[in-house]
Amino acid sequence: MLHIVPEIDTSEALTERQKAVLDAALRLLVEEGDQLTMTAVARRASCSKETLYKWFGDRDGLLTATVQWQASKVRVAQVDGKGLDLASLTTSLERFASDWLKVISSDTSIALNRVAVSHAGSGKDNLGAVVLENGRFALATRLKPVLEAGRQAGLLDFSDAETAFRTFFGLVARDVQIRLLLGDRLELTEAAIGGDAARATQQFLALFKSNNRPQGL
Amino acid sequence: MLHIVPEIDTSEALTERQKAVLDAALRLLVEEGDQLTMTAVARRASCSKETLYKWFGDRDGLLTATVQWQASKVRVAQVDGKGLDLASLTTSLERFASDWLKVISSDTSIALNRVAVSHAGSGKDNLGAVVLENGRFALATRLKPVLEAGRQAGLLDFSDAETAFRTFFGLVARDVQIRLLLGDRLELTEAAIGGDAARATQQFLALFKSNNRPQGL
């Protein structure tokens, strides 16, 4: 039987009750891991399974809606890139790095990425795309204008913003996300995150500062 | 019912037939993604389910054995660190980077990491630990002596080999693995891998070469 899912495709036409249901599903996902059964969601959200199916079509629809719902809530801070000097660029980069580390080490992000990775192995890949779109790609969209502004201000030197971003991404994230996804304990304290963000930023600046560019790149 | 798995714990007491079965399971894992049912493995390996249960205890045991079996086959090249000069250090690092990119972008690695990530969400975490142990941690074990040798030879300057390794790891892998796990198309040609390996190596050297160390680190 084919289902036409009503208004949950990409827009945000969610009633408060529906948001509450998705929040319950999200909590269940974070706490119970893979035990996200329709029965469990219905019980947790105090709603009927019939309602779940009417609203979200099938289990996949519920999963997708849940991921999109959480993704729509995670927004990395927008940064203004006007009148940039080195100090403000540094703090901007540190802030991005710190925010990103906090996001990827949060229980919610881990649970969401887990389910998206699992889902990517089986046929349709929408979940992975949604997670990437609202995570890594959203970060790139926010960060690139900062990098471009830094280049315009003569502070940074790079040929391709995407490449520069990916280097920054690698310096910040390193092996953190994959280790967390694979179940490695690796608690990141607030202080450690701050230190990592500062280190990554300094390394990035060392590689891309226009007056200190290493030869051979 | 409790099962005592015979001799499949950590050692390598596998008969040829058992290896063939695990190879079949591995192929199934890579090709079919999540459809790794006991029935499918038995059919693919032309063996009986009874044999699977006798050899591997239960589904988890089969999964673990499959992951360990593949992990035992992936060995990053050991590099000798004696009599190091900058050129040979550079080629060593490039080779490590290139090998690692090839590994994490292979279908087998993606499938294995997917199943391990899925598994990590549900209770026991052995699979994730096995993958990490034979992947990221094995790489660190192989690479650190090279870094140490580079430091002994006065070519590199760092205080902690682990930190230096993690930076190298980040510069090499960047966002590749998470994007692949999430189903992002991102084909890495041989040439692209070579270029990435060279770039990562140059960036790493720029950050850690002893005579060109950026201030503030």
Place this chain on the structure above:
DNA sequence: AGCGAGCCGTACCGTACGTTACGGTTCGCC
């Protein structure tokens, strides 16, 4: 040849879960 161990193929069981169906209740609206 006779025997037993190991394994293949397959049928079978139990259960978990996705999905559907339905009676009862709440609530907005006329």
Place this chain on the structure above:
DNA sequence: GGCGAACCGTAACGTACGGTACGGCTCGCT
């Protein structure tokens, strides 16, 4: 008050799959 839509709770159905049982075959050993 009366009506209908939406929804809750729960029972029921179908199926897929993990796990078990069993008959038959091969093969090495004596």
